[in-house]
Amino acid sequence: MDFAERMQAVLTGGEVDRVPVMSLESIMPRGELELGLRRRGMGLCLSRPVVWCEHPHVDVDVQTVGDISTMTYHTARGDLTLRQRQHLGRLADDASCDLDGLVKTPDDLDAAIAMAEDAVFHIDASAYSDTAFEIGTDGIVRCDGPRSPYELSCELLGYRPGMVNAHQVLTHWHQLQQDEPTRFAALLEALAAQEQRRVEALIASPVTLVRLGRIDGQISPTQWRERVLPFYQQVTAQLREAGKVCSLHAHTPILAAYTDGVKASGVQMVEGIVSPPFGILAVGEARRRWWDEGIVLWVNIPEGLFWMGANYVKSQVMAIAMVGDPANKLILGATEQGLVGVVDDESEAVYRAGYHAILDGLGYPA
């Protein structure tokens, strides 16, 4: 079997000869190491847009001073600004990070609602189709799909996983919900309508695999069930009806607390699962809790394990693969750090050995 055949089998409940190894394209830059891994059988997951978003009544100004760009979005109900630091230089020439969010005060809510209401989606699957042709049997292509309004509202205030000042942003977000319940509810309503328009465009597009939102852990399991889950239940029903396969990126280390919610979400794949000792949900336990739903597990092998040596990685991978029904509904690979963790000769050697140990542990030919 080649990688594409293995993935087809995993996603359709078929039998595989080996557990597929799949890594996100964005964290596996082209070059000697990733080519070597692909030669042995690793595949890539490439994300490409199939719909694009237009805001016909929003003008954007960009002012750049030094390496900081300030974008101002002029809406009919006020302006929103976002600051980005550019030229951060990791992996991509245009790497940047947001320094704040579009919504900074309650006064920004009306403009944020106007932007959401103005969003128009158009189908353009050319990048998706071209990439699918080019990658051939070495990967699969998917698109980013709808995300829950509650999750999006958090990002409008500037939240990103791994950000330095998450505490400050989350405090503002909670305060906004307390102080402006009516307008915050109106924002969620506008975002829900925006995402529903996105769903309708996706359904009309040729894409099969759709990634929904993330479980970062910043929304508690109770809140997630109450405020996020209903949205995913609604959209997965529509997307599955249209023949799409839905996944959630569940990279929180405390995923064990969300398993019931994930089970009820209707997704067919959960990706970014961080196995112990870095996460608290063992793969065996995840299999046990989600077996009836036939959920495919895409497990991220934590790169921290690589520093324990190749033999340790190999034994851990073999242990994960042997849990439950070997090689069934399971994918291993890199979803979080990948080669971003390579910064010098020592880390390059450690990561090279670590990634090859994953393939060794799953019986891929050298």
Place this chain on the structure above:
Amino acid sequence: MNFYERLHAVLHGGEPDAVPFAPYDNLVPRGGFERELADRGMGLLDRHSGGIWSEMPNVEIDTRSEGNVVTTTYHTPVGAVYTRSKTHLGRIADGATVQTEGLIKDVKDFDAVIYMVEDTVYHLDPRPVLEAQRHWGSHGYLSQAGFGVPYEATLGFFGGYAGIPAWIYAQNDHPDEFAALVAAVDRRERRRFPLLLQLPGDLVACGSVDGNYGPARWRQYDLPYYQEFVPQLQAAGKIVSIHAHASNNLAYADLLRETGVDVVEAFTPPPVGDLSIAEARRRWGPDVVIWVNFPETVFYYGYEETRRYTMDLIKSDPPGNRLVIGFTEMGTYGITDAESERLFKAGFRAVVEAIETCGAYPVRA
């Protein structure tokens, strides 16, 4: 030798084990077919643009989208200018975007554009280059964006290829303004040049021969720039290449020699170009690296003819230690349907087969 060592030997005057096969990385995208070719020795050239970034601190930029048309307006203290681009056009161009209107549409636009050029400030950050070198390892080679030749670079302000008529009219109708623009770009490039010397990496890509203007004008405007800056780059240990993708290179052949560049790349031999490798070698001497853009139209003659054509190319330049076979213009982007997929894949395989058959160093005529 691995790919990197092979190409490094060719670029540095050494002895490779074989003629390198080095398409641009974007023309052979990552995937199963790329892996098949890499297994047979192909490596990739990454034309890296990181390492030096720029800003215009006193220019404010507005972007407005209407459907798939994006209007970008640059506000300067001496006026505003704008470009229009069509987006979401598929693989017609990198980024699926084509500029339909350049910055300069009228003589009144010159002042603002000159202001933007003068306002450009450069910063050095070698980290993206070092990281790309690490990731490519033996599978790729980096070239760095070198100096822009001012006269040639001004075409970009008129919308690139789509703006050639406006660019020509402007030179005739507004010679003073045009000369001021060229002078401003010259000053900008001189601000950037010291940073270029500090960048890591050896291969630097400088300017091009497009065939958009004749040899006399090229000699007048472009050649002096090469003659001034190429020796400085070489003294700093750089290998200088020029992107000579014109189909009428014969008319520029002696000029190319006078530039003093180390590498003439995107060199497209007959039947698409009019300058053969043998004639180029005769004019340029034994040390200039000729980096061939393989003409994909040959693929339409089939596998065997493509293989024979490639072998003839290689054998025309013995002993083969200053020759690179590449794809610099179209590559697999030319695949648009089942028929072209069959022809192009067969063609690429024929090129590899020919290099395996007769590309070992020393190549025998």
